[in-house]
Structure formats: C-alpha cells, structure tokens
Amino acid sequence: MSNKRNNREKSDTALRTIGEVSAELNILPHVLRFWEGKFSQIKPQKRRGGHRYYRPQDVETVKEIKELLYDKGFTIKGAQNYLKEKKKNDNNIVDFSENKLANADKTTSKNVASSNPDNLKSILDDLLELKKLAASKIA
Numbered sequence: 001m002s003n004k005r006n007n008r009e010k011s012d013t014a015l016r017t018i019g020e021v022s023a024e025l026n027i028l029p030h031v032l033r034f035w036e037g038k039f040s041q042i043k044p045q046k047r048r049g050g051h052r053y054y055r056p057q058d059v060e061t062v063k064e065i066k067e068l069l070y071d072k073g074f075t076i077k078g079a080q081n082y083l084k085e086k087k088k089n090d091n092n093i094v095d096f097s098e099n100k101l102a103n104a105d106k107t108t109s110k111n112v113a114s115s116n117p118d119n120l121k122s123i124l125d126d127l128l129e130l131k132k133l134a135a136s137k138i139a
Helices: 020-023 029-038 056-071 076-090 099-113 117-138
Strands: 045-047 049-053
Touching: 020 029, 020 049, 020 056, 029 049, 029 056, 029 117, 056 076, 076 117
Parallel strands: none
Antiparallel strands: 045 049
C-alpha cells in the first residue's frame, strides 16, 4: 500500500521534521541537534514526545549556518558572532569597517592579558575571520 502523504511535496510554509531538514540540506540529524544548542536562532517547535518540527525560517537559518561553517570556514564562535552582529543591524549588513575592526583589536588586546591560554586560539580564529571578512568587503 502506498502512502499518499509521502508522495506529495510539502508547501514552502509547512513544518519539516528533523529527518526532512537533514535530507534536504545534507546535514546529519545529530549535527542539527548540536547546532540547536549552539545557535539560539534555531528554535524548532517540539511536539509529541520531543519530536522537532522546523519552521521555514529555521530551515533558512540552518542553511545560513551551514554556509558560514562549511563554505566560508567560520568557527562556531565566529558564526555566532556574525549572526548576532547581523541581527543588530536593521538592514542585515554586517559592519566590519576599519573602525569596528580597530575597536575589536583594542578590546581583544585588553582581554588577552587576563585570558585563559586555552581561549587564545579561539580569539585568534575570530580575529582571522574578521580580517578575512574585512578584506572581502573592501575588494
């Protein structure tokens, strides 16, 4: 007996299960669950014993996170910072101007002296991402 529900495509506004999102975006379900904990922007609805249902905006956010992490080489921390900065700007353009980078360097310099050595690699990764983004904005 064929299942008619599986033969139909869902509308663009329909909720999707974690399996459907996983298949559509080629991301394993455990990675999606991990990202939910790391990115507050991903908020699937949970129903029936904790089953996740992703809204269209959640799927778009997951696509953006995948692009940042896999295609653009961001660290998780860098992608979190990028998305937070993007949310701050009304026009959704991230501001990595020279002044912003200079202020980030000053703030980082002050905190490096008191930082745990384990965090230095993370700080360096973030600064390198900022430099790469600034170079791409200038070019």
